[in-house]
Amino acid sequence: MAVKKVFTKPASMTDKTMHFCPGCTHGIIQRLVAEVIDELGIREDTIAVGPVGCAVFCYDYWDVDFQQASHGRAPAVATGVKRVHPDKVVFSLQGDGDIAAIGTTEIVHAAARGEQISCLFVNNSIYGMTGGQMAPTTIVGQKTTTTPDGRDSSRAGYPVKLTEMLAVLDGVTYSARVSVHSPANVVKAKKVIKKAFEIQMKGEGFAIVEILSTCPTNWGLSPVDSIKWLEDNVLPYFPIGEFKTPGEVSS
Amino acid sequence: MAKGRAIICEHRCKGCGLCITACPQGLIEISNKLNASGFHPAVVSELEKCKGCALCALMCPDVAIEVEREEK
Amino acid sequence: MGKVLMKGNEAVAEAAVLGGCRYFFGYPITPQNEIPEYLAKRLPEVGGTFLQAESEISAINMVFGAAGSGARVMTSSSGPGISLKQEGISYIAGAELPCVIVNMVRGGPGLGNIGPAQSDYFQATKGGGHGDYRLIVLGPASVQELVDLTIEAFEMADRYRNPVMILGDGILGQMMEPVEFKVKEIMSGPEKPWATTGAKGRTRNLITSLYIVPEDLEEHCRKLKEKYDGIAAVEKRHESYFAEDAEIVLAAYGTTARICKAVVDQAREEGIRAGLIRPVSLWPFPDEPYFKAADYADAFLAVEMSNGQMVEDVRLSVNGKKPVHFLGRTGGIVPTKAEIYADVKKIAAGGVR
Ligand SMILES: Cc1ncc(C[n+]2csc(CCOP(=O)(O)OP(=O)(O)O)c2C)c(N)n1
Ligand code: SF4
Ligand code: SF4
Ligand code: SF4
Ligand SMILES: [Mg+2]
Numbered sequence: 086m087a088v089k090k091v092f093t094k095p096a097s098m099t100d101k102t103m104h105f106c107p108g109c110t111h112g113i114i115q116r117l118v119a120e121v122i123d124e125l126g127i128r129e130d131t132i133a134v135g136p137v138g139c140a141v142f143c144y145d146y147w148d149v150d151f152q153q154a155s156h157g158r159a160p161a162v163a164t165g166v167k168r169v170h171p172d173k174v175v176f177s178l179q180g181d182g183d184i185a186a187i188g189t190t191e192i193v194h195a196a197a198r199g200e201q202i203s204c205l206f207v208n209n210s211i212y213g214m215t216g217g218q219m220a221p222t223t224i225v226g227q228k229t230t231t232t233p234d235g236r237d238s239s240r241a242g243y244p245v246k247l248t249e250m251l252a253v254l255d256g257v258t259y260s261a262r263v264s265v266h267s268p269a270n271v272v273k274a275k276k277v278i279k280k281a282f283e284i285q286m287k288g289e290g291f292a293i294v295e296i297l298s299t300c301p302t303n304w305g306l307s308p309v310d311s312i313k314w315l316e317d318n319v320l321p322y323f324p325i326g327e328f329k330t331p332g333e334v335s336s
Numbered sequence: 337m338a339k340g341r342a343i344i345c346e347h348r349c350k351g352c353g354l355c356i357t358a359c360p361q362g363l364i365e366i367s368n369k370l371n372a373s374g375f376h377p378a379v380v381s382e383l384e385k386c387k388g389c390a391l392c393a394l395m396c397p398d399v400a401i402e403v404e405r406e407e408k
Numbered sequence: 409m410g411k412v413l414m415k416g417n418e419a420v421a422e423a424a425v426l427g428g429c430r431y432f433f434g435y436p437i438t439p440q441n442e443i444p445e446y447l448a449k450r451l452p453e454v455g456g457t458f459l460q461a462e463s464e465i466s467a468i469n470m471v472f473g474a475a476g477s478g479a480r481v482m483t484s485s486s487g488p489g490i491s492l493k494q495e496g497i498s499y500i501a502g503a504e505l506p507c508v509i510v511n512m513v514r515g516g517p518g519l520g521n522i523g524p525a526q527s528d529y530f531q532a533t534k535g536g537g538h539g540d541y542r543l544i545v546l547g548p549a550s551v552q553e554l555v556d557l558t559i560e561a562f563e564m565a566d567r568y569r570n571p572v573m574i575l576g577d578g579i580l581g582q583m584m585e586p587v588e589f590k591v592k593e594i595m596s597g598p599e600k601p602w603a604t605t606g607a608k609g610r611t612r613n614l615i616t617s618l619y620i621v622p623e624d625l626e627e628h629c630r631k632l633k634e635k636y637d638g639i640a641a642v643e644k645r646h647e648s649y650f651a652e653d654a655e656i657v658l659a660a661y662g663t664t665a666r667i668c669k670a671v672v673d674q675a676r677e678e679g680i681r682a683g684l685i686r687p688v689s690l691w692p693f694p695d696e697p698y699f700k701a702a703d704y705a706d707a708f709l710a711v712e713m714s715n716g717q718m719v720e721d722v723r724l725s726v727n728g729k730k731p732v733h734f735l736g737r738t739g740g741i742v743p744t745k746a747e748i749y750a751d752v753k754k755i756a757a758g759g760v761r
Contacts, residue, residue, distance in 0.1 A: 091340070092393040092403035103398055107375065108352030112397030129608040134473070144614055150604035152476045153616035155499050158469035161461070165473020165481070166604065168431060168457045173606045191469070194462035268358055268391040301352075308352040 095119040108308020110298040113265045121279045131174045134163040138180030139213040157188025160195035176203040185221040185247045199256035203281040209300040217303030221245040248295040252328035258290030260329040264297035340388015340405040348400035349377035355392035411586040417442035423558035428595040430456035431481040433470035438522045439578040440512035443484040464489040468496030475505035476615035478603030484510035498537030502617025506565035510574045512581040515740040523740015524578035529717035533691040542636045544572040545690040547661040551585035579663045646694035647686040654683030659710040659722045671748045698725035708732040
């Protein structure tokens with residue numbers, strides 16, 4: 086009988102302990118990306134671009150060449166990188182505020198151009214890093230520090246469904262939303278992230294992947310209750326699924 | 337039936353409890369001791385019952401769990 | 409190749425190509441549109457990339473990405489667009505990335521107008537974006553100098569891992585003059601082992617302006633200061649035009665300096681010993697020639713297409729030794745030789761404005 090390691094830290098991940106709050110699912114996403122890089126064998130061919138937000142230190146956790154962008158501009162920075170290194174795998178990771186508020190222009194036009202990059206974003210329906218203000222994705226009724234009585238759609242409008250929005254653009258090859266609130270969803274999320282990278286590697290175009298995530302600290306809930314809150318409140322508004330797929334690509 | 341071993345790295349663990357709800361066997365609990373970062377780390381209480389399914393590790397945000405499985 | 413007649417904006421663009429620029433990211437704005445238009449045709453011919461961005465914010469961040477990836481890269485714009493680039497410029501300076509930024513200055517503030525101006529001097533030389541950083545700023549005064557300084561800007565950018573700005577104006581961009589491209593072969597930059605190229609067989613590279621630990625950021629800022637001090641020690645440039653024995657020293661850069669030369673000629677003909685000290689580098693500012701001239705000259709006259717920006721650097725240089733007068737026009741209006749000369753005569757006659 087042989088003992089086999091069936092789960093261990095991916096090689097593309099550094100040994101640093103992550104700075105995320107306990108139970109914040111940002112950490113799962115960091116790991117999934119590293120696992121995908123390992124599985125595709127692209128650690129030495131990858132250039133990552135990071136956001137301003139709670140994922141700002143992801144360069145500490147991924148052992149790949151890395152550029153730290155300003156708030157919202159990661160897709161533009163990634164465009165500059167990819168145009169110089171068309172043979173490398175270039176991806177960005179952003180938060181929901183980073184990508185769907187201040188950086189809306191950059192993501193829409195990177196998508197419209199059909200940049201050969203993979204853009205990932207973590208939707209935790211809040212501005213995590215700055216202490217829990219309303220995000221463009223905050224659910225109607227959700228309490229944040231700037232919507233203390235809950236988001237009122239008559240004054241603060243409605244959440245932005247960026248992934249669906251991008252799917253209508255001809256420049257977009259792949260558009261999908263996943264979540265990491267359960268083991269099955271984590272497995273699915275990884276497949277989708279991997280697919281986004283593979284699409285780029287085959288030269289098939291632009292991919293956007295939205296990943297639903299928790300923010301126990303600013304939601305004011307325990308990590309376990311946050312998972313439940315995501316299921317009950319975020320999932321109904323932000324359905325999981327693929328909104329656009331390249332016919333030819335199968336994962 | 338597969339036999340496994342989930343090993344929780346005490347110093348990486350932040351005691352969030354996500355692994356506890358993920359374990360179908362209900363084997364994990366939060367310990368009373370404190371780790372160097374001031375968290376109560378999770379422990380696998382009945383390791384001999386572990387199936388090595390790695391569901392706990394899949395949900396661990398801090399990559400604190402390694403899982404081994406005995407294979408025939 | 410001998411001399412060719414070229415418009416300033418097109419000459420900058422061709423100079424960039426010769427200087428090894430392979431990537432251009434920009435957004436249309438008058439009066440610099442000939443730069444992107446020229447490069448849209450020219451860059452593909454040399455295997456480069458022209459990309460019209462969705463905004464100046466995006467353009468400067470594409471510059472960040474390309475510069476961090478090791479390429480020679482340029483963007484160009486004018487007033488309002490340069491304002492939008494400021495955040496990106498701060499990040500580029502913080503991450504110590506080399507690039508060239510052209511500002512063909514137009515009238516401001518706000519939408520202002522598309523006439524020539526020099527009112528972005530403060531923004532270019534004193535900051536513009538946030539944080540303790542410096543741009544190297546060059547102020548050409550002819551199409552030939554636009555060419556020579558643009559090519560040199562790429563060298564300086566790589567030498568110092570710092571953004572370099574070419575501060576022109578609407579007139580320089582539109583002006584046709586004969587130019588010679590002295591560079592015969594397209595240049596290429598140095599090896600950039602720090603760039604993100606994929607971590608093949610080496611430890612990974614990180615391009616960032618983030619230093620979360622206060623001591624680390626202070627150390628970074630200290631290193632930057634050291635770099636800027638080093639640049640200031642060797643890169644100050646100026647042109648002296650009959651300034652060595654002048655009783656009245658004019659101070660002007662770019663287009664205004666051209667007019668001031670004609671003023672000096674007229675003054676000399678009419679027996680007034682006037683001269684011009686023209687800063688070629690606007691940062692670092694060539695303070696010494698003004699300081700020295702203050703020993704023998706009676707007065708200074710700074711002339712600008714602004715309400716008075718560079719004049720502050722002239723005053724700092726003169727350091728109170730002699731009066732520094734100012735003549736400025738704004739709104740896209742270029743000061744005339746006659747009005748400048750009238751001021752020179754007044755100063756020569758001992759009149760104080
Ligand atoms: C130009 C600019 N404006 C504002 C900020 C402050 N800021 C930092 S992170 C952030 C929001 C991040 O939220 P999100 O993108 O949702 O990421 P999260 O922290 O939730 O993962 C803001 C507003 C900034 N750094 N730069
Ligand atoms: S603030 Fe929220 S999103 Fe940020 S690390 Fe903490 S829990 Fe995660
Ligand atoms: S490997 Fe499976 S059975 Fe073992 S502790 Fe983890 S979840 Fe429970
Ligand atoms: S999920 Fe990870 S960090 Fe959370 S309690 Fe379990 S082992 Fe610790
Ligand atoms: Mg967020």
